[in-house]
Amino acid sequence: MKHDLYLFEDLLNSDSHEELHNGVSRLAKGMGFPSLFFSPLVDSGGARQFFHDQGQVDPEHLPARNIYTTYPESWLIRYQQAQHIRHDPVVRQATERTLPIFWDKSAKGRNVVFDEAREHGLANGITIPIHGANGEWSLFSVASDTAPYRDRLHASAFVGQIQLAAFYVNEAARRFGEAPPLAIRPLTKREKECLLWASRGKTAWEIGSILSIAEVTVVFHLTNARDKLNATNRRQAVAKAISLRLITP
Incomplete structure (x- = not known):
């Protein structure tokens, strides 16, 4: 060499x-x-x-x-x-x-x-x-x-x-910068709301109480948001939503 x-x-x-x-x-x-x-x-x-x-x-x-x-x-x-x-x-x-x-x-x-x-x-x-x-x-x-x-x-x-x-x-x-971002499907209003409260440390049960929806419904919306954001878990989904300015904690 x-x-x-x-x-x-x-x-x-x-x-x-x-x-x-x-x-x-x-x-x-x-x-x-x-x-x-x-x-x-x-x-x-x-x-x-x-x-x-x-x-x-x-x-x-x-x-x-x-x-x-x-x-x-x-x-x-x-x-x-x-x-x-x-x-x-x-x-x-x-x-x-x-x-x-x-x-x-x-x-x-x-x-x-x-x-x-x-x-x-x-x-x-x-x-x-x-x-x-x-x-x-x-x-x-x-x-x-x-x-x-x-x-x-x-x-x-x-x-x-x-x-x-x-x-x-x-x-x-x-020097070439970050790789091109992956295509992200738009989040619904409810998905953004659930991510927002998750970013503030609320559990699915607490988010359900705040939004007056069932806990299982909160999990459903968070899972959809995670998949749309190409994240592997809820924490990554929240981090990505914040970095993309989809939510503001």
Whole structure:
């Protein structure tokens, strides 16, 4: 791997998602890892979780979501179809720590994500968690199909350069701004009311008493609002409604 900043600074000159994607591909070759992956994980408001609440995205459209990778397309499709992000120990650790994550240390015992990754040519690798200044989370991974001990030696030798590459890719992606928002169906007046009171810490029973409706009806409206906002739970739905200025607590 080259030990000069030009390898990374070229990424900052990218004028389009496609150009950055091509730059990431060149970076993968220069680093000696055929497979590289960068993706935002959670935005600063906690409202969007990539590869989780936005539905399946075709590999060719990933750059438009600020996701840049040289991973095999077969794995990108399988990962989404199986919703592996829910069980991926690397993703969980990337939102809890800042140190590099070596896959062989994360794969304690059998894990379906690692087992299937190996079938797609991703035997082992290293992931760099990136925690942004505004609370957003991203990750940067390099991987190969070599045996874990050989891959570990290679990654260990260049871990500093891998971290530097992660920060440059993250900065280049950040310059394109946030990924396009997902289409959101309009909320009804009642759904907004229920979200508003939920944002103020009221339970479904309390909201029902305030609005003079049954508790089960409140749950119905909150569930509909959650689904419309592409949120995974009530708290995320409230956070997203606030960030989109649909409600004002």
